[in-house]
Amino acid sequence: MSKDYIATYQAHTNIALIKYWGKRNQDLMLPVTSSLSLTLEAFYSQTQVHFAKDYASDQFILNDQPQSKNEVQKISNFLDRFRQLKATDLKAKVTSYNHVPTAAGLASSASAFAALACACNGALELNLPQKELSIMARFGSGSASRSLFGGFVEWEKGQGDDSQSSFAHPFDEADWDIAMIALIVNQAAKPFSSRQAMQHTIESSPFYALWAEEVASDLKHIKRAIKARDIHQIGQIAEHNAMKMHATMLAANPSFTYFQAESLQAMEAVRQLRKAGLTAYFTMDAGPNVKIICPYSEVPAIQAHLSKAFDPQNIIVSRPGPQPFPIPTFKN
Amino acid sequence: MSKDYIATYQAHTNIALIKYWGKRNQDLMLPVTSSLSLTLEAFYSQTQVHFAKDYASDQFILNDQPQSKNEVQKISNFLDRFRQLKATDLKAKVTSYNHVPTAAGLASSASAFAALACACNGALELNLPQKELSIMARFGSGSASRSLFGGFVEWEKGQGDDSQSSFAHPFDEADWDIAMIALIVNQAAKPFSSRQAMQHTIESSPFYALWAEEVASDLKHIKRAIKARDIHQIGQIAEHNAMKMHATMLAANPSFTYFQAESLQAMEAVRQLRKAGLTAYFTMDAGPNVKIICPYSEVPAIQAHLSKAFDPQNIIVSRPGPQPFPIPTFKN
Numbered sequence: 001m002s003k004d005y006i007a008t009y010q011a012h013t014n015i016a017l018i019k020y021w022g023k024r025n026q027d028l029m030l031p032v033t034s035s036l037s038l039t040l041e042a043f044y045s046q047t048q049v050h051f052a053k054d055y056a057s058d059q060f061i062l063n064d065q066p067q068s069k070n071e072v073q074k075i076s077n078f079l080d081r082f083r084q085l086k087a088t089d090l091k092a093k094v095t096s097y098n099h100v101p102t103a104a105g106l107a108s109s110a111s112a113f114a115a116l117a118c119a120c121n122g123a124l125e126l127n128l129p130q131k132e133l134s135i136m137a138r139f140g141s142g143s144a145s146r147s148l149f150g151g152f153v154e155w156e157k158g159q160g161d162d163s164q165s166s167f168a169h170p171f172d173e174a175d176w177d178i179a180m181i182a183l184i185v186n187q188a189a190k191p192f193s194s195r196q197a198m199q200h201t202i203e204s205s206p207f208y209a210l211w212a213e214e215v216a217s218d219l220k221h222i223k224r225a226i227k228a229r230d231i232h233q234i235g236q237i238a239e240h241n242a243m244k245m246h247a248t249m250l251a252a253n254p255s256f257t258y259f260q261a262e263s264l265q266a267m268e269a270v271r272q273l274r275k276a277g278l279t280a281y282f283t284m285d286a287g288p289n290v291k292i293i294c295p296y297s298e299v300p301a302i303q304a305h306l307s308k309a310f311d312p313q314n315i316i317v318s319r320p321g322p323q324p325f326p327i328p329t330f331k332n
Numbered sequence: 333m334s335k336d337y338i339a340t341y342q343a344h345t346n347i348a349l350i351k352y353w354g355k356r357n358q359d360l361m362l363p364v365t366s367s368l369s370l371t372l373e374a375f376y377s378q379t380q381v382h383f384a385k386d387y388a389s390d391q392f393i394l395n396d397q398p399q400s401k402n403e404v405q406k407i408s409n410f411l412d413r414f415r416q417l418k419a420t421d422l423k424a425k426v427t428s429y430n431h432v433p434t435a436a437g438l439a440s441s442a443s444a445f446a447a448l449a450c451a452c453n454g455a456l457e458l459n460l461p462q463k464e465l466s467i468m469a470r471f472g473s474g475s476a477s478r479s480l481f482g483g484f485v486e487w488e489k490g491q492g493d494d495s496q497s498s499f500a501h502p503f504d505e506a507d508w509d510i511a512m513i514a515l516i517v518n519q520a521a522k523p524f525s526s527r528q529a530m531q532h533t534i535e536s537s538p539f540y541a542l543w544a545e546e547v548a549s550d551l552k553h554i555k556r557a558i559k560a561r562d563i564h565q566i567g568q569i570a571e572h573n574a575m576k577m578h579a580t581m582l583a584a585n586p587s588f589t590y591f592q593a594e595s596l597q598a599m600e601a602v603r604q605l606r607k608a609g610l611t612a613y614f615t616m617d618a619g620p621n622v623k624i625i626c627p628y629s630e631v632p633a634i635q636a637h638l639s640k641a642f643d644p645q646n647i648i649v650s651r652p653g654p655q656p657f658p659i660p661t662f663k664n
Contacts, residue, residue, distance in 0.1 A: 207539040209542070210541070210542065236585075236586070243587035244539070244583045250579040250582060251576045251579035253568075254572070255571065255572065255575035259591065261593030261596055264591060264593055
């Protein structure tokens with residue numbers, strides 16, 4: 001292998017409307033339930049991978065910062081899956097830029113691992129289909145499986161311990177009047193990872209026992225609502241689903257929550273938007289930020305209201321985003 | 333009837349460690365589950381009732397303010413039960429002082445209706461036993477049934493639609509090293525009553541289906557812990573029980589919460605107290621205040637910590653409180 005195995009991809013993050021919360025198989029990253037998300041235009045990762053003889057070991061540079069041994073090990077494990085397919089042991093340098101507030105519940109790992117999977121596929125000329133890349137991305141971060149596609153995306157939980165049965169696929173292009181507004185209430189890193197939080201919830205929250213059937217029902221209903229482009233229904237189902245997820249955490253033992261003062265304020269602000277006749281619903285992930293589902297056509301009115309209580313630079317509007325695509329190679 | 337039918341009682345509020353959340357029979361005020369509380373010395377109501385021919389209609393003066401028609405009607409309905417037992421139709425004037433922040437989750441209705449039940453019993457010389465008064469108080473407010481006793485009190489849910497089977501009884505005198513600290517984070521009136529909140533939760537929260545069995549288990553375990561005077565166990569069980577109740581609300585559709593910014597801050601402060609080696613657990617009711625369960629001997633150390641983040645006048649320490657007792661008649 002003498003040629004340059006290099007490729008660079010951009011992948012967009014996604015926000016689940018029907019949440020992924022809990023693994024049935026930790027080693028295989030198989031989820032307890034299916035989930036459904038919207039890919040966002042405004043938040044993305046740009047990731048380059050370069051496999052070459054020059055590298056004695058894998059390197060990982062994120063936002064121009066060399067990463068810790070632990071982080072490099074996670075990336076190496078991920079690269080190993082691609083090296084295996086190519087039957088190579090070339091080490092690689094991974095260079096990535098996250099245009100997402102890291103570890104604050106905006107799922108930077110989703111776009112990061114989706115971009116890296118695409119870059120590996122491109123660099124090593126594996127020509128894997130997107131379904132296969134979705135499965136590969138899943139091993140980096142469960143939600144990354146969904147960032148392989150644009151618009152509304154469904155991640156199928158699959159069957160039993162069959163890794164090949166659990167992957168994402170596009171559900172709806174979202175090429176209609178819909179948007180998401182992220183209210184960034186705190187960009188500090190999370191006090192605990194979503195991986196730990198999930199596991200603690202599964203082990204100690206009595207209400208987790210009902211989670212899977214709630215998701216199954218919510219998923220069925222939101223798919224109908226998306227096809228009908230009924231944003232009120234979509235929003236109501238998504239809001240209820242998110243709050244049920246947060247309720248399973250509150251009922252864990254000991255209890256915990258990702259809610260912060262400003263999260264409460266943001267959720268209350270969305271309730272007030274509805275009282276003012278606007279179409280707005282909230283969702284929240286494993287972090288304090290609040291995301292608002294709304295028609296794109298109502299964004300100006302919603303922004304005007306929110307700007308009274310929140311710093312405008314913390315109000316980030318996004319249209320639905322595309323699937324990953326190749327971008328020019330970074331200069332090193 | 334020519335003599336003066338008048339009596340004045342003081343009754344103390346109580347905070348449930350195992351919560352009462354939901355009625356199985358609204359008309360009879362029969363609860364879905366049993367519950368267990370600690371009566372508090374620091375918060376109480378003083379209530380006088382005067383049945384006399386002079387009154388053309390019932391009157392109700394709370395904290396020197398004549399109350400609305402609606403409030404008077406509630407009191408009239410309550411008085412009717414006592415008038416029936418005495419076979420009288422004398423109207424009454426009820427004068428009450430609440431030494432509890434009204435409607436902010438410190439259960440002023442519990443002490444208020446317990447005091448009124450005792451005052452009616454005294455004024456009309458009914459000589460009802462306390463068990464019977466607990467049943468009568470229940471009709472005013474469910475949690476009032478528990479304020480008929482001091483220390484730790486259990487309210488038995490009873491059987492079916494048998495009103496006589498659901499009453500409170502003393503469980504433990506709490507005459508040992510235990511205290512409660514109320515952190516008053518907001519004395520504003522509640523946005524919705526606990527009665528409405530309960531009903532909305534029962535009707536729309538999927539997790540409410542598991543509430544009864546959680547309470548049954550928590551109740552069994554906390555009773556053992558109280559008998560063992562194991563305050564760590566008591567605190568852990570109470571904290572988990574309270575958060576499960578709040579989780580049922582969060583999972584309602586639409587979701588709601590009594591959490592406010594300062595409630596989150598107060599709960600986090602209690603977690604930090606534990607990290608600092610102190611013995612402190614929190615509970616929360618249908619309001620934003622946070623109450624801390626701790627040994628009385630650790631109160632000075634806990635107060636010192638809390639005073640850094642909270643206004644000392646909002647930190648109210650209470651020892652366990654007594655059962656209701658007669659006090660001198662108010663001057664009119």
